[in-house]
Amino acid sequence: MGKVALITGVTGQDGSYLTELLLAKGYAVHGMMRRASVFTTERIDHLYQDRHEGDVRLRLHYGDLLDAISVRRIISEVKPDEVYNLAAQSHVRTSFDQPVYTAEVVSIGTVHLLEAIRDYRDSTGKEVRFYQASSSEMFGKVRETPQTEYTPFYPRSPYACAKVHAHWQTVNYREAYGLFACNGILFNHESPRRGETFVTRKITRAAARIKFGLQDRLFLGNLDAKRDWGFAGDYVDAMWRMLQQEDPDDYVVATGESCSVREFLDEAFSSLDLDWHDCVEIDPRYLRPTEVDVLLGDASKARDILGWKPTLTMRQLCRMMVDADLQLAEQERTLADASHLV
Ligand code: NAP
Ligand code: GDD
Secondary structure: OEEEEEEOOOOOHHHHHHHHHHOOOOOEEEEEEEEOOOOOOOHHHHHHHHHHHHOOOOEEEEEOOHHHHHHHHHHHHHOOOOEEEEOOOOOHHHHHHHHHHHHHHHHHHHHHHHHHHHHHHHHHOOOOEEEEEHHHHHHOOOOOOOOOEEEEEEEOOOOHHHHHHHHHHHHHHHHHOOOEEEEEEOOEEEEEOOOOOOHHHHHHHHHHHOOOOOOOOEEEEEOOOEEEOOOHHHHHHHHHHHOOOOOOEEEEEEEOOOOOOOHHHHHHHHOOOOOHOOOEOOOOOOOOOOOOOOOOOOHHHHHHHHHOOOOOOOOHHHHHHHHHHHHHHHHHHHHHHHHHHH
């Protein structure tokens, strides 16, 4: 029998790529999702299409990291071999507006999950392997460059503070209770499925819409920030590899190259023969009270122990995102033209 995985945050960018990966490896995948007044499964709908054919290997369960009882119930129903905790209020700027909510979901929510797994393991004797989505944001005002597993944390946002708490709880459950628990300290990773309010997707979506005459301005914040940007499809593979090792540990996952928001803008707009200086305006609403200026990761440990390496450069990633957003913009243009004909 194949393994059983539970993914929290299954409707998010990483949740969708990880679901694809695990289904391809023969896992039965269970996803925890929140109830909302609109559909939130757009990123995984294509994986759900075989549901009438008997062999249903993706099942969704309503639950919320804030609702400890729902988390416990899902663990005992699903009986997972592996749990990937990807759920989060993951937007850094928003975390300044909602610091308490962010802390509750990101840190207390993770403890709900760890406690549920520990009790389930203790009452059944079944080992459950746990992956925690830690973040390069924890390095914040960086203490050294590049950042490794040994670089001290200096979080610069409510989101990053909450992730530091969840990170150390994960280490503590490993050391105190012998849980097989790993932190993946992932640097920024993007894709055509990236949420539209994160800067890379905001840029590629706007560039494509500007090309099709669907918008004329793009409002951004700090263009000088630098990030180590990789492809989300590569990064979920690193998550899986961590849980296949003999011993649990923590790993940095990064490309080892850092680019500024300005460079990403250049790449996206020039690929469409556009000049971003004609359309971009700086809007102070998108600045942060405290900024993370430069992130650059050293993923040597992941390369040596997990055999992991990134497959796309920032430029290739940017082109992939622009191409996908061009298709969306073209569809939008066609719809707009059709509605004028009616
Ligand atoms: P994302 O697209 O924002 O997805 C977040 C997911 O969490 C969504 O499925 C969301 O559900 C769910 N969620 C939010 N609050 C929840 C709650 N209270 N209970 C249950 N589910 C909840 O994020 P992502 O980019 O895929 O990132 C995945 C994880 O990696 C996050 O923990 C993020 O903080 C972390 N991370 C991301 C990056 C990156 O560059 N992408 C880097 C390092 C770490 P809805 O669909 O209902 O909103
Ligand atoms: N979102 C956004 N919107 N960011 C902007 C904008 C804008 O209009 N203009 C400039 N930026 C700058 C931000 O100030 C930041 O320095 C950089 O672009 C990247 O912002 P985001 O794309 O929002 O990502 P992030 O680095 O803050 O956080 C992402 O990566 C983390 C890993 O380092 C998120 O995915 C986090 O969940 C993740 O942990």
